[in-house]
């Protein structure tokens with residue numbers, strides 16, 4: 005068993021849980037305090053609550069504010085802060101005009117300052133895209149497939165290599181669709197309202213008619229009225245108009261970490277859209293006072309009077325002003341990012357956590373890390389309503405792990421003992437109801453763990469309980485009333501639970517989390533394994549406890565996929581998609597692998613065998629020392645010829661430590677430092693911003709930096725190192741999971757079971773490899789981020805050379821095409837030097853050529869492949885026509901193009917050729933619209949008569965979907 009943590013409680017622990025190699029400290033768990041929000045709703049807004057008249061009691065309350073007010077706030081009373089004394093009111097409008105120092109707030113929102121956009125027709129939706137960018141095929145394919153999935157409510161998997169502008173495509177297409185849905189929603193809501201109104205009028209007439217007859221209870225007369233008005237007007241059926249207003253469209257846009265969400269928000273500002281949205285994050289991350297969940301709850305909890313609740317946290321009192329201000333962005337056709345939000349929060353000295361929670365009620369889009377949706381306990385606590393919502397997951401390559409960990413839990417004996425001690429200290433263990441259930445639950449778990457761990461023979465680390473024994477194990481743990489006990493813990497409504505009880509809140513939440521996972525265990529025992537025993541955690545300390553580990557990601561994924569309108573997974577590394585699909589247990593009817601935007605001439609990839617000792621055999625003891633020395637000498641040579649920054653990825657932190665130590669003991673550190681500024685990725689989230697800043701500082705000097713980082717760490721996923729910030733990536737070793745980790749071992753065994761094989765899941769070893777290569781490909785994709793970028797990638801592991809094509813199949817397709825190998829470091833360094841000089845010159849020449857020509861077709865983008873070239877031609881035809889011409893025809897052309905691009909090889913070549921011919925004909929039709937419109941069907945020029953007539957037919961009858969099938973050479977299913 006690995007390290008034992010309390011999921012849902014502690015970010016740092018969550019980080020430690022994944023720290024074997026890399027971790028994501030930014031994905032934090034939120035404890036959502038429903039009681040506080042409910043209390044807040046009941047109280048009304050701070051602005052609406054009574055700001056105190058000048059009585060003795062008021063002075064006390066003002067003192068209460070001062071008591072919790074942070075020290076940096078000036079000594080103003082709440083009244084003077086809001087201008088109550090001077091103005092006699094405390095409206096948000098007043099507050100937005102004044103700051104504590106009396107100067108006006110500078111929070112202007114300027115909608116005209118946004119980047120200009122153009123409209124592009126994609127899959128029947130008009131998408132606003134930044135005007136100065138022509139979406140390239142990868143972006144077009146991504147947008148078309150996202151719109152297709154949203155329109156058809158189907159799950160989709162979209163693999164688009166890193167650096168292809170996937171996030172922008174994702175946002176523009178989703179927001180374009182959302183705009184359209186909002187319009188449709190407004191119309192249908194208005195229609196339903198009209199129906200309700202008409203029904204009310206008719207009902208009134210019926211009532212009046214009954215009264216007019218004078219005898220409401222006269223059966224004969226009543227039946228005469230009924231006969232005239234029809235059935236269904238009885239008072240016993242107060243409202244028979246069955247149609248309800250449909251729920252407004254809602255989208256969850258998720259990524260892996262908060263820093264990736266911040267990047268998405270920055271991209272959102274580049275689009276032409278201004279939706280209402282919020283970002284979900286934890287109190288731990290957002291509270292300006294750095295209060296814990298329990299502390300915050302105590303400050304705002306039910307035990308306080310209404311007045312105390314309003315004033316016990318001054319930041320809380322002002323959060324509504326921030327929400328009001330952020331809502332103004334949408335009104336003024338603007339979008340905001342976290343920098344804008346933090347600026348507003350600072351100006352108001354308000355609570356960011358509750359401001360963002362407040363925005364959730366009116367949000368059309370919710371941004372959050374995807375573990376919030378797929379972690380069973382977090383989703384429940386945050387009361388995220390995903391029914392009917394579209395869920396879009398960016399950087400979804402880790403979704404399997406997140407789904408499995410979101411439906412698993414780890415618990416140490418120390419935690420259980422602490423919780424029992426807390427109950428004993430409060431002397432409420434014998435209190436009836438919920439307290440008693442929680443206390444009994446803890447005692448039973450404690451006794452069970454002591455018994456099982458005590459009975460293990462010396463040398464045995466774990467007891468693994470597998471699927472067929474699981475239900476028996478749960479009954480053994482909780483007794484014969486196990487099901488009832490679990491149900492009581494999870495079904496007790498929030499308002500029936502004790503609140504404002506200090507440390508006990510944490511333990512009650514923990515018990516509820518365990519009960520929820522046990523509930524899932526009893527529902528799907530075949531998907532679980534329980535591991536009980538003593539193990540060594542990440543700090544090297546022995547730790548005893550239990551891990552209830554979910555083996556199938558589908559348990560977590562399907563709960564979301566079944567409720568949501570659709571789930572769209574996007575990432576640069578989703579392949580192999582069919583096994584990914586099998587692991588998630590949900591069918592993805594829409595799948596696509598988009599091409600990379602960078603031609604192969606701009607990528608140098610080397611199977612680095614020149615220092616054969618830098619391999620799997622040389623990572624410990626004497627081998628590690630030799631490895632570090634060799635690696636240092638090797639990097640030193642490359643550092644002399646590589647311009648800009650260099651990234652070096654290692655499988656684990658300990659290897660970085662060894663490497664640095666060895667470099668310091670020899671002259672290597674100083675020698676490399678002469679060429680590049682050496683920076684090392686720090687463990688954990690703290691310090692990461694500083695590390696990155698140091699790396700950028702080194703690059704800014706012109707010398708360049710060399711970053712030593714780990715696979716699966718913050719540097720390896722989600723951070724863009726474009727242009728000179730990183731011109732080379734060295735992937736040292738392959739980041740296979742720890743083969744001795746009991747969780748890894750049980751998962752491999754599970755995948756090898758016949759029932760898993762029948763479901764189409766990967767074999768144990770294939771799953772094990774897939775974990776490693778996803779992380780590997782993510783790291784390789786850090787440094788090519790746009791079509792004019794170029795870089796050298798080094799696969800530093802002799803196994804690639806030895807394994808040949810079999811090994812290479814694990815590497816992303818766009819990298820595989822460019823692989824080379826050299827006999828010696830000297831030869832390799834020469835090649836690399838030439839590559840950088842040649843590519844720089846080529847791009848410079850292209851730039852000059854592009855500036856000096858006014859060609860309709862941008863042939864510089866990718867003239868190498870005839871297929872891609874034709875796709876580019878098609879794309880440029882769209883851009884030339886835009887939406888100026890006949891919109892229906894533009895849609896048709898787009899459908900042709902997308903259908904052709906999404907075809908599998910070898911049909912893709914033919915489909916693009918066919919589409920090119922048809923599009924040329926359609927272009928002619930668009931540009932000569934009025935003349936050709938008169939010619940009628942069958943007159944499309946430039947294509948054969950049968951294709952032309954067929955396309956005409958589709959166009960005339962709006963049969964775009966059939967046209968797609970036609971172009972693919974397939975029959976449309978009925």
Ligand code: SF4
Pocket residue numbers: 287290291292293294295299300301303304317318319320354355356357358
């Ligand atoms: S600032 Fe917000 S999160 Fe922090 S204690 Fe106050 S209300 Fe709670």
